[in-house]
Amino acid sequence: MRLKIILAGTAVVAGSAIALAQTIHADHGGGMDHAAHGQDRPAESALLTEPGQGAFAALSEVVRVLEADPNTNWSRVDLAGLRAHLVDMDRLISDTVVTETELPNGLSVSATGDVETTATLRRMVPAHAAQLAKDDRWRVEALEIEGGMELRVTSEDPAVIARIKGFGFFGLMASQDHHREHHLMMARGEDAHAH
Known part of the structure; x- marks a missing residue:
């Protein structure tokens, strides 16, 4: 019984996360929401030196x-x-x-x-x-x-x-x-x- 409750809770949390991700990125593929880039990271973590191709x-x-x-x-x-x-x-x-x-x-x-x-x-x-x-x-x-x-x-x-x-x-x-x-x-x- 306890295992069933844990599995059900995990499924609900995972499903909510997937739904939220699809809502946030409905118009873009992963990483393509340019407005959100860098909002959750401090500036010093920007270590990339090549801006693409x-x-x-x-x-x-x-x-x-x-x-x-x-x-x-x-x-x-x-x-x-x-x-x-x-x-x-x-x-x-x-x-x-x-x-x-x-x-x-x-x-x-x-x-x-x-x-x-x-x-x-x-x-x-x-x-x-x-x-x-x-x-x-x-x-x-x-x-x-x-x-x-x-x-x-x-x-x-x-x-x-x-x-x-x-x-x-x-x-x-x-x-x-x-x-x-x-x-x-x-x-x-x-x-x-x-x-």
């Missing part, structure tokens, strides 16, 4: 920097241009088909893809090759090929050759930590390839 996070970070800078020239700000570049970055990583050929002194990469990816490669590879070429430990060439680009990176130094081969195409495209500065310049409407 990568491109959104990058734009959000740039917006914070622009808003904090009293010298921001809002008439020149170009977040749509930065967004287009972030889409290119995503397409380069996600959609590029790469064939890497190891050379005795480095690497030759054929990077191709569909029409949109080819356009992305033709915008990004030459610009990044110019950035890579600022490092005098290697030589960099970027050539248009059918359906994409060829990137050739070579060196005379065995340690640098090993580094080139270890990086491969995607590592080379991500190296030379200039991306944040480049993105902020784009957002400010400045010549991002002048640095």
